Amino acid sequence: xxxxxxxxxxxxxxxxxxxxxxxxxxxxxxxxxxxxxxxxxxxxxxxxxxxxxxxxxxxxxxxxxxxxxxxxxxxxxxxxxxxxxxxxxxxxxxxxxxxxxxxxxxxxxxxxxxx
Amino acid sequence: xxxxxxxxxxxxxxxxxxxxxxxxxxxxxxxxxxxxxxxxxxxxxxxxxxxxxxxxxxxxxxxxxxxxxxxxxxxxxxxxxxxxxxxxxxxxxxxxxxxxxxxxxxxxx
Numbered sequence: 001x002x003x004x005x006x007x008x009x010x011x012x013x014x015x016x017x018x019x020x021x022x023x024x025x026x027x028x029x030x031x032x033x034x035x036x037x038x039x040x041x042x043x044x045x046x047x048x049x050x051x052x053x054x055x056x057x058x059x060x061x062x063x064x065x066x067x068x069x070x071x072x073x074x075x076x077x078x079x080x081x082x083x084x085x086x087x088x089x090x091x092x093x094x095x096x097x098x099x100x101x102x103x104x105x106x107x108x109x110x111x112x113x114x115x
Numbered sequence: 116x117x118x119x120x121x122x123x124x125x126x127x128x129x130x131x132x133x134x135x136x137x138x139x140x141x142x143x144x145x146x147x148x149x150x151x152x153x154x155x156x157x158x159x160x161x162x163x164x165x166x167x168x169x170x171x172x173x174x175x176x177x178x179x180x181x182x183x184x185x186x187x188x189x190x191x192x193x194x195x196x197x198x199x200x201x202x203x204x205x206x207x208x209x210x211x212x213x214x215x216x217x218x219x220x221x222x223x224x
Binding site: 040041042043044045048058059090101103104105106107108109 | 119156158211
């Protein structure tokens with residue numbers, strides 16, 4: 001593995017189903033982030049983690065949860081998917097916990113469609 | 116509220132120069148980033164400015180004026196592979212990135 005991997009690459013999901021998007025990094029970065037990207041809008045932060053064991057809410061956290069049990073993994077869970085959660089989801093990481101000055105490195109994204 | 120404005124789309128000719136503008140209104144400022152995103156791919160880092168002035172990196176340069184809330188990305192000697200979206204992002208007082216919607220740059224031969 002080199003960098004950040006995300007799984008699945010794409011998924012079609014029925015509304016009401018539970019879904020976990022996986023994200024793994026091998027760069028030993030402290031901070032990790034989940035964004036969603038929708039047409040015509042900028043990337044929007046869902047949740048973040050400045051270090052293993054801690055998480056925080058971003059701009060659009062409702063309907064999503066995260067955990068950070070170790071440095072490498074940062075899964076995003078949709079407890080009960082709704083069509084408005086149809087989007088492209090990007091996981092990112094940065095070396096320190098201060099995203100304001102760190103370069104963020106992005107995974108390839110997961111394209112999620114909720115019907 | 117916090118706001119990042121960029122043009123939605125720009126067109127330029129191969130070999131030419133193009134300037135992509137970004138204006139911002141944020142609560143606090145801890146730096147401005149430019150990222151490149153090819154269609155269907157992840158964003159990748161281009162530049163970071165925290166002080167006023169011009170930062171040059173090969174064919175790409177980025178300028179910042181904090182007093183005007185303004186930045187631009189300058190791309191010289193355009194190549195077809197530069198066709199992509201260019202994302203402006205500002206780090207606010209909480210060190211969270213606020214992202215613009217991106218500028219889609221179309222390069223024509």
